Amino acid sequence: MKRFIIHRLLSLIPTLLGISILVFFMIHLIPGDPAEMMLGERASEQSLKAVREQLGLDQPLYVQYGKFLGRLLQGDLGRALRTNENITTEIFDRFPATVELSLMAIIIATIIGMFAGIVSATRQYSIFDYLSMVGSLIGVSMPIFWLGLVLMIIFSVNLAWLPLSGRLSYHIQIETITNLYLVDSILTGNWAAFKNVLWHLILPAFTLSTIPMATISRITRSSMLEVLRQDYIRTAKAKGLAPWVVHYRHALKNAMIPIITVVGLQFGILLGGAILTETIFAWPGIGLWILNGVYARDFNAVQGGTMFIATVFVSINLVVDILYAWVNPRIKVS
Amino acid sequence: MYKKMALGLTLLLFLLTGAAIAAEEPKTGGILVFGRGGDSAGLDPAYETDGNSFMICDNIFDQLVLYADESTEIVPGLATSWDVSEDGKKYTFHLRKGVKFHDGTEMNADAVVFSLGRMMKEKNVKYHKADWKFPEEQPAAEYWLSMEMDELIESIEAKDNHTVVFNLKRVEAPFIANMGMDFAAIISPTAMQKYGRDFRANPVGTGSFKFVEWIKDDRIVLAANKEYWNGAPYLEKVIFRSIPDNSVRFLELKTGNIDICQFPNPEDIELAENDPTMKLVTQPGMNIGYLSFNHTKPLWQDKRIRKAFAHAINRKSIVDNIYYGLGTVAKNTIPPNMWSYNNDITPYAYDPEKAKGLLKEAGFYKKLKEAGQEKITLWSMPVPRPYNPNGMKVGEAMQADLKNVDIDVELVTFEWGTYLKRQRNQPEDMDLFQLGWTGDNGDPDNFLAVLLDGLADPNVRTQWKNEEYHDLIMKGKQALNKEDRTRIYREAQELIHEEVPLINIAHSLVVWPMKNRVMNFKLHPTASVRMHQVWLK
Numbered sequence: 001m002k003r004f005i006i007h008r009l010l011s012l013i014p015t016l017l018g019i020s021i022l023v024f025f026m027i028h029l030i031p032g033d034p035a036e037m038m039l040g041e042r043a044s045e046q047s048l049k050a051v052r053e054q055l056g057l058d059q060p061l062y063v064q065y066g067k068f069l070g071r072l073l074q075g076d077l078g079r080a081l082r083t084n085e086n087i088t089t090e091i092f093d094r095f096p097a098t099v100e101l102s103l104m105a106i107i108i109a110t111i112i113g114m115f116a117g118i119v120s121a122t123r124q125y126s127i128f129d130y131l132s133m134v135g136s137l138i139g140v141s142m143p144i145f146w147l148g149l150v151l152m153i154i155f156s157v158n159l160a161w162l163p164l165s166g167r168l169s170y171h172i173q174i175e176t177i178t179n180l181y182l183v184d185s186i187l188t189g190n191w192a193a194f195k196n197v198l199w200h201l202i203l204p205a206f207t208l209s210t211i212p213m214a215t216i217s218r219i220t221r222s223s224m225l226e227v228l229r230q231d232y233i234r235t236a237k238a239k240g241l242a243p244w245v246v247h248y249r250h251a252l253k254n255a256m257i258p259i260i261t262v263v264g265l266q267f268g269i270l271l272g273g274a275i276l277t278e279t280i281f282a283w284p285g286i287g288l289w290i291l292n293g294v295y296a297r298d299f300n301a302v303q304g305g306t307m308f309i310a311t312v313f314v315s316i317n318l319v320v321d322i323l324y325a326w327v328n329p330r331i332k333v334s
Numbered sequence: 335m336y337k338k339m340a341l342g343l344t345l346l347l348f349l350l351t352g353a354a355i356a357a358e359e360p361k362t363g364g365i366l367v368f369g370r371g372g373d374s375a376g377l378d379p380a381y382e383t384d385g386n387s388f389m390i391c392d393n394i395f396d397q398l399v400l401y402a403d404e405s406t407e408i409v410p411g412l413a414t415s416w417d418v419s420e421d422g423k424k425y426t427f428h429l430r431k432g433v434k435f436h437d438g439t440e441m442n443a444d445a446v447v448f449s450l451g452r453m454m455k456e457k458n459v460k461y462h463k464a465d466w467k468f469p470e471e472q473p474a475a476e477y478w479l480s481m482e483m484d485e486l487i488e489s490i491e492a493k494d495n496h497t498v499v500f501n502l503k504r505v506e507a508p509f510i511a512n513m514g515m516d517f518a519a520i521i522s523p524t525a526m527q528k529y530g531r532d533f534r535a536n537p538v539g540t541g542s543f544k545f546v547e548w549i550k551d552d553r554i555v556l557a558a559n560k561e562y563w564n565g566a567p568y569l570e571k572v573i574f575r576s577i578p579d580n581s582v583r584f585l586e587l588k589t590g591n592i593d594i595c596q597f598p599n600p601e602d603i604e605l606a607e608n609d610p611t612m613k614l615v616t617q618p619g620m621n622i623g624y625l626s627f628n629h630t631k632p633l634w635q636d637k638r639i640r641k642a643f644a645h646a647i648n649r650k651s652i653v654d655n656i657y658y659g660l661g662t663v664a665k666n667t668i669p670p671n672m673w674s675y676n677n678d679i680t681p682y683a684y685d686p687e688k689a690k691g692l693l694k695e696a697g698f699y700k701k702l703k704e705a706g707q708e709k710i711t712l713w714s715m716p717v718p719r720p721y722n723p724n725g726m727k728v729g730e731a732m733q734a735d736l737k738n739v740d741i742d743v744e745l746v747t748f749e750w751g752t753y754l755k756r757q758r759n760q761p762e763d764m765d766l767f768q769l770g771w772t773g774d775n776g777d778p779d780n781f782l783a784v785l786l787d788g789l790a791d792p793n794v795r796t797q798w799k800n801e802e803y804h805d806l807i808m809k810g811k812q813a814l815n816k817e818d819r820t821r822i823y824r825e826a827q828e829l830i831h832e833e834v835p836l837i838n839i840a841h842s843l844v845v846w847p848m849k850n851r852v853m854n855f856k857l858h859p860t861a862s863v864r865m866h867q868v869w870l871k
Contacts, residue, residue, distance in 0.1 A: 093550040
């Protein structure tokens with residue numbers, strides 16, 4: 001087990017190095033010069049030169065990459081070109097918002113998606129099965145910005161049940177500790193803020209959950225169907241066990257492995273920033289920030305932000321892998 | 335008779351309601367929520383370049399001179415008066431006494447020297463008493479650089495606690511207008527020493543509002559500065575919320591969660607007009623969207639050809655259909671709200687027949703063939719700009735207009751940064767190009783020299799080179815008397831009209847819907863957002 005973990009940790013080094021190369025050169029491949037974008041119509045050769053010098057963009061690419069890597073090894077992501085702010089600070093100001101939204105979305109997606117998948121599998125070809133499968137098809141293909149706007153118009157404008165956008169109403173004060181507002185409001189016992197934050201989360205989290213929800217329900221359905229065809233299930237049924245015991249205690253447990261994998265993957269993807277949802281709901285997360293970085297050709301912000309997300313993603317995968325090895329000793333270093 | 339009576343009654347009613355509105359006493363207190371499209375990049379005015387940063391700085395900081403309401407007239411700010419030496423190279427500013435920064439420290443001559451001196455390449459400054467060190471590592475002061483302040487300012491000296499002298503390298507009348515720009519704001523040196531690079535997130539100035547809180551990409555909160563030198567503001571707090579999606583921002587206004595909605599979708603403006611809880615505030619933007627020629631190519635040297643193009647393009651239709659009416663057809667390069675605007679100029683009428691005649695007379699079709707070209711290229715911006723909501727669509731409209739005068743046009747575009755870069759080189763494959771300009775300081779020189787004096791600077795986008803025009807612009811820079819400058823710039827506009835180095839298309843119009851309870855909010859031509867005199871009903 002120890003050898004397995006060490007091996008997996010070591011394999012992170014080439015992975016992250018590869019990512020750093022990809023990220024660095026890909027953003028530099030996009031046409032456009034940050035100095036030119038900053039100065040716009042008023043750019044002159046002199047001012048462009050001065051800005052490029054100031055930003056270190058006048059040096060050859062390999063030197064810039066070397067510096068980027070050097071800083072990275074010391075855990076320093078550098079400063080954003082557009083805002084001149086420390087990128088680590090920028091990320092930690094925004095990442096908790098994305099984590100909170102993604103977690104809520106993945107919880108909604110998992111609960112509803114798994115429930116729909118199980119019911120479809122156990123009542124295959126029933127009306128419910130067809131409905132939930134059509135529903136998941138719609139969920140996958142629905143444009144998020146459209147869904148978000150429709151939900152807003154129904155629940156915020158017409159019914160006035162939920163807030164339109166943002167993370168917290170301006171008249172509510174919250175003491176930030178982790179920047180995860182739900183956690184912070186619990187830690188400080190601020191229940192008014194807790195309710196306000198939760199209310200703000202519902203619409204964006206539901207909007208964001210539709211795609212993973214659809215994927216999860218489909219995977220649950222097929223995985224359950226496969227397990228339900230196994231001999232031991234027939235045996236269990238033949239023993240006269242109640243159907244729910246067969247389905248939930250015997251079948252679901254074994255059907256869970258692919259479901260966990262998909263949930264983990266989907267969560268990783270959501271953490272990368274839900275750009276559309278964050279834009280529509282004015283959610284101050286990391287996706288919106290990286291997008292603005294791309295628009296401004298803020299190389300440092302995009303490199304730093306992507307590197308951070310990639311590291312988080314790889315780490316989640318590592319944890320999942322280790323969990324697998326722990327649960328299933330047959331998985332070894334091969 | 336009845337008509338006259340009705341008119342009289344209407345006028346009377348208008349006067350009465352006007353008087354009633356005028357008589358309404360401003361109320362103190364309340365929180366105003368301003369909805370905008372994006373967050374600020376930073377709050378240190380020296381280093382910012384975007385409107386979202388400046389709109390916050392406008393309320394936290396003051397400059398030595400300020401722009402008057404709804405105009406670009408220069409009025410006293412932190413300087414109560416200023417003298418210009420006879421040779422025009424020495425400006426002495428007399429500072430307002432008793433002004434305090436939000437951190438309680440005194441605003442004095444040394445603070446001015448520090449605030450502006452920190453952007454200088456060669457720090458040729460002299461303090462009166464202070465000994466503040468300039469930060470060693472600084473970001474690029476882009477406005478300072480692009481306004482070429484290093485080429486203009488020789489030194490800055492504090493003569494005594496309330497007198498600052500700027501020595502210039504050359505005579506430059508627009509200098510005083512530059513001193514009203516955001517980058518020239520006076521900051522608290524004490525706060526800068528305390529926060530260093532983090533000053534950008536902890537701004538301290540002398541303005542009518544104090545900085546309270548910044549939640550990135552979410553909101554910035556400002557509170558009234560009750561000791562403001564020009565009278566305490568009415569509002570207790572202002573909250574600037576970032577709501578990136580235009581439709582959502584408008585929905586927030588509709589539901590009353592915000593009070594002002596910046597940059598709405600054109601179709602939402604109509605909705606706002608019909609909504610009894612909302613009103614519209616408009617202001618012509620200080621900008622120009624234009625179409626120009628590649629003046630380095632022989633094809634475009636004949637002014638009859640250029641005039642023909644001015645007649646061939648239906649600018650009214652462009653403004654009506656692509657600007658959605660949120661603009662005015664331009665007849666001059668400078669906008670109508672700028673001093674020295676020449677209103678006597680008659681714009682070129684849309685007249686394809688006349689255009690064809692001129693083109694034939696000048697032998698354009700033959701010249702085009704001789705140049706080995708079957709068609710001409712028209713470069714159009716890939717991104718919306720403040721002066722042009724959709725460069726490609728405007729390009730398509732022009733393409734269709736030119737087809738009417740038997741000219742085939744190929745539309746060309748690049749990614750924005752590449753567009754700007756390639757355009758500057760005036761390449762052979764560019765015949766016509768669209769671009770525009772947003773004014774910096776409200777001085778006509780900032781349009782007329784920057785856009786058209788190709789003899790003065792190789793960076794001028796149009797690269798039009800005309801001796802007579804160059805002389806006028808140089809005279810305009812050196813004349814220190816405003817009447818003289820006005821006369822010179824009016825003449826320059828006549829010359830532009832006659833020579834058609836570019837075709838003025840439109841000045842865009844800024845229209846922001848807001849709730850009826852927002853009172854006395856005025857849009858400013860420089861796009862600054864000032865909350866000092868705003869109050870809530």
